[in-house]
Amino acid sequence: MARAPRNTARKPRLRAVPPQEDAPVTPSAPASDEREATLAYARSVLEAEAQAILGLMGRVGDSFLRALELVRDCPGQTVVTGIGKAGLIGQKLSATLASTGIRSVFLHPTEAAHGDLGRVGRGDVILALSNSGATEELVRLLPSFKRLGAPVIALTGDAESPLARGADVVLDIGRIEEACPMGLVPTASTAALHAIGDALAMAVLRARPFGSAEYALLHPAGKLGRSVMRVVDLMRSGSANPLVRDTAKLSEAVVVMTNTPGRPGATNVVDKQGRLVGIFTDGDLRRLVEKGFTDFERPLREVMGKRPRCVGPEVLVLEATRLMREARVDQLPVVDAEGRAVGLLDVQDLLAARSF
CATH class of the missing domain: 3.40.50.10490 (Glucose-6-phosphate isomerase like protein; domain 1)
Incomplete structure (x- = not known):
């Protein structure tokens, strides 16, 4: 029996085709009428x-x-x-x-x-x-x-x-x-x-x-607490309240500012009854040095600020902060009803309480 002729034609080679990644489907925007219907329902x-x-x-x-x-x-x-x-x-x-x-x-x-x-x-x-x-x-x-x-x-x-x-x-x-x-x-x-x-x-x-005082006791943190916080809650008082007599020398004021706990950047200046008559600050000291006045035996009353802005202990911290911003000062004396210097409000304390 005769053999059938051999097919010598080359078969095409099949190549593996990598799977195609699905193209990202972009959601179509809702039709205008559907958009309006959704908004109407929400309303x-x-x-x-x-x-x-x-x-x-x-x-x-x-x-x-x-x-x-x-x-x-x-x-x-x-x-x-x-x-x-x-x-x-x-x-x-x-x-x-x-x-x-x-x-x-x-x-x-x-x-x-x-x-x-x-x-x-x-x-x-x-x-x-x-x-x-x-x-x-x-x-x-x-x-x-x-x-x-x-x-x-x-x-x-x-x-x-x-x-x-x-x-x-x-x-x-x-x-x-x-x-x-x-x-x-x-x-x-x-x-x-x-x-x-x-x-x-x-x-x-x-x-x-x-009232607001009781509310503050229950909300010591956050914006609510700060909005009702009083100066008495933040001021430096007692041993942390820097005090120096108006009869003192400049050197004594520097010692008080240096040795008072917390190293305040100022000291209250008071008369013999403890009433506030002035304030002396680090800034005052720097300005004196810049002008060449380095006589630390000089009477403090000659170089102190004589009419400092001050607040009462029950004033809201927000109000005290506003006064400090307007006056561009970093310290604010705190006085009682008789004018006695009972504390000092320092900008560092306001920053720590996130009130400045």
């Missing part, structure tokens, strides 16, 4: 929450006044409780009360049922937050609160709910339609709970003797 959420808050104004009445009295006159602490989103609002409410001088703690309902009820005692007041008023973890605590002798203020959207029926005072925010597309996510209702809680906290604050 509707804001409007729904604003309307929920405005709707509370007609609900603030006798029950609100009773709640205010309970919190204001509470001999113990205000215990705030709630779960979920209402619990988060409750934590903020407790923090607001504490920051304005009302002793307050937040009690998680689940943890309360497992021993944390020990945080509650006779004389305490309970603020219980629940929009539905039917939160099981919260409602089951009501008998325990009653046995402990702690009156309950309910912040709820249902005045007929189990929570409301078991409370001593009810702050009813009413039934509120949520702002979410499904009508389920707590939005407008939590905004209303937040607002009524703030209204209660601020009304209690207004009804108590609590």
Whole structure:
């Protein structure tokens, strides 16, 4: 049998082709109508929450006044409780009360049922937050609160709910339609709970003797603390207050400035009654040396600043800082009502307190 002729043609070689990386997909900008629809919906959420808050104004009445009295006159602490989103609002409410001088703690309902009820005692007041008023973890605590002798203020959207029926005072925010597309996510209702809680906290604050001095004690750090800090809180006093008599020599002033703790850049100059009559600073000394006056036996009263700007110890640090900036000075004498030099405010102390 004859063989078939051999195919001598070369087969093409197959080359491996490296996989192509997916090109980055640039999201297309939403269509103009979709953009406007999104913005319109966002505005509707804001409007729904604003309307929920405005709707509370007609609900603030006798029950609100009773709640205010309970919190204001509470001999113990205000215990705030709630779960979920209402619990988060409750934590903020407790923090607001504490920051304005009302002793307050937040009690998680689940943890309360497992021993944390020990945080509650006779004389305490309970603020219980629940929009539905039917939160099981919260409602089951009501008998325990009653046995402990702690009156309950309910912040709820249902005045007929189990929570409301078991409370001593009810702050009813009413039934509120949520702002979410499904009508389920707590939005407008939590905004209303937040607002009524703030209204209660601020009304209690207004009804108590609590001023900026007390506020400063509770807010020593940050911008809030600095805004109410007094000169007395920062000034150098006692052994750190540099004092020299007006009858002294220039050399004595230099010794006082050098040896006073903290090495202040100035010294208060006082008369025999301790009243401020002048100030002498490092800058004054440098200027004297530049002019060739190096007689350290010279009377201090001849070279001191005779009309220094000064402040009282109860002046706000912000005001003292403004005076120092305007006068372009680094030290400010502090005097009492009789004009006695009771301290010195130094720019280094302001910088350390982040007030300059």
